[in-house]
Amino acid sequence: MGEPLFDRIAYIGIGLIGSSLARVVRRDGLARSSIACARSESTRVTARDLDLVDEVTSSIAEAVRDADLVMICTPVGAYAAAAREMAPHLSPGAIVSDVGSVKETVIRDLVPHLPANVHLVPGHPIAGTEKSGPENGFAGLFQGRWCILTPPEGTAPAAVERVRALWRTAGMEVDVMDAAHHDRVLAITSHLPHLIAYTIVGTADDLEEDLRREVIKYSASGFRDFTRIAASDPVMWRDIFLQNREAVLDTLQRFTEDLTALQRAIRRGEGNTLEALFTRTRAIRRSIIDAKQA
């Protein structure tokens, strides 16, 4: 363990992702000091009890003071207000980063508020579980997964490198790409799957009581995999769909067309169409196993 990467890290929000990162920072001594800001009393108590950070506070202003890395870990809908609140208190030269699942609106919501002498390095560690809250984080969460950074044009390369080093230490591979491209890729790999899972579990929940009990009982036949995804944090996901609206709606449109075609094939008894698709999708699974992301 050499020099710490940062002098002081401020976590704005410390849920599943923030607390997992805080555990990595603690484990590897990546910061000389740390502070977490959380609105909820119980989150602050948990963060303190688990010794995730040196200090906790309910004030964003207090949290960011003297921090050379401010890591925003709230739902993406809360960014604009957080930026307004932190702006006057940021240290010159500080890096502002985040872990949000949508990136174009992060830039839209943060840039207008941030002073010119701080570095914005938006990031998205692609890792998570269906659980939420600081008690459910763990340092191994990021191991072997990908992190995408979407620095706006002109961002100081040194700032990007420091954030990259942080996620590399957490065990992640780091890619840099354009924010709009990130949002388009994630719309299909993450946002659409969640939207579909929420829908199907909702459809089942609307069934009459008897049938619903049976759906739960016999859920091992496929349904339960969707319920895991559909158990993800409601506020976080509400914000993701609202903030990545265009890419999600576009992807959903393609999906709906494909579903309609499949519905037609079933209605018309076109077995060959079905078998051809199901054979093709099996190959994708093989690619994911080969890419060690299974």
Place this chain on the structure above:
Amino acid sequence: MGEPLFDRIAYIGIGLIGSSLARVVRRDGLARSSIACARSESTRVTARDLDLVDEVTSSIAEAVRDADLVMICTPVGAYAAAAREMAPHLSPGAIVSDVGSVKETVIRDLVPHLPANVHLVPGHPIAGTEKSGPENGFAGLFQGRWCILTPPEGTAPAAVERVRALWRTAGMEVDVMDAAHHDRVLAITSHLPHLIAYTIVGTADDLEEDLRREVIKYSASGFRDFTRIAASDPVMWRDIFLQNREAVLDTLQRFTEDLTALQRAIRRGEGNTLEALFTRTRAIRRSIIDAKQA
């Protein structure tokens, strides 16, 4: 270990489910002898090499001769032809059962061919993985899961009890219900989730090459769970959708309506609608964990 439950078991087809059952039968000495019928040479070789059964054959007629339990483990689309072929060779008093995921059509396809002196006890052990073939089976597959039996009215209770005992020994809880009801429940717990997973993975597969590579790379964000489901056996699933057509299309219709409502909420920026649904679906996950099916 007491008396074997059966004198001779014939497996018609010995893939993931058939071979897993054969392992249970071997482990617990549930049959005095056993034979597997498989069309493919390589399946027969594997079944013999793994010592899953005493004998292998490519002839259904030969397989069912002298068997007191004939367990059909082929895709459901092959049942009618199998029944025609086995009918003249079945022993009087034999039980004919199966493991198919659709039950009304099983009865429709088997009953007209079977002699009056055999007992039909359709069954569905709700267990599986995305893998197929006898090499991927394992005796623990059924442990703690549910098996549904759908004997037609008038089936001898003793025959139902013997099949129930078999699955109980495999570690399953056994329910008896009407075939049509089974098909309706499974349409939502299993068939719709598979249809959706196949569709979304197909939608991703249609993307331009660059984007598709990224979808695989970043699949840990939700997509990969769908690819596991969409890697299930193509022929088996083709048959399920064709044979449970009405219930699947009805369920799909409900799902599509719900998806359209959600799409509308996203387009109109109705955050409360989204959050309310996502909170409701989280509760379903809790029910499944409580029911020990997670």
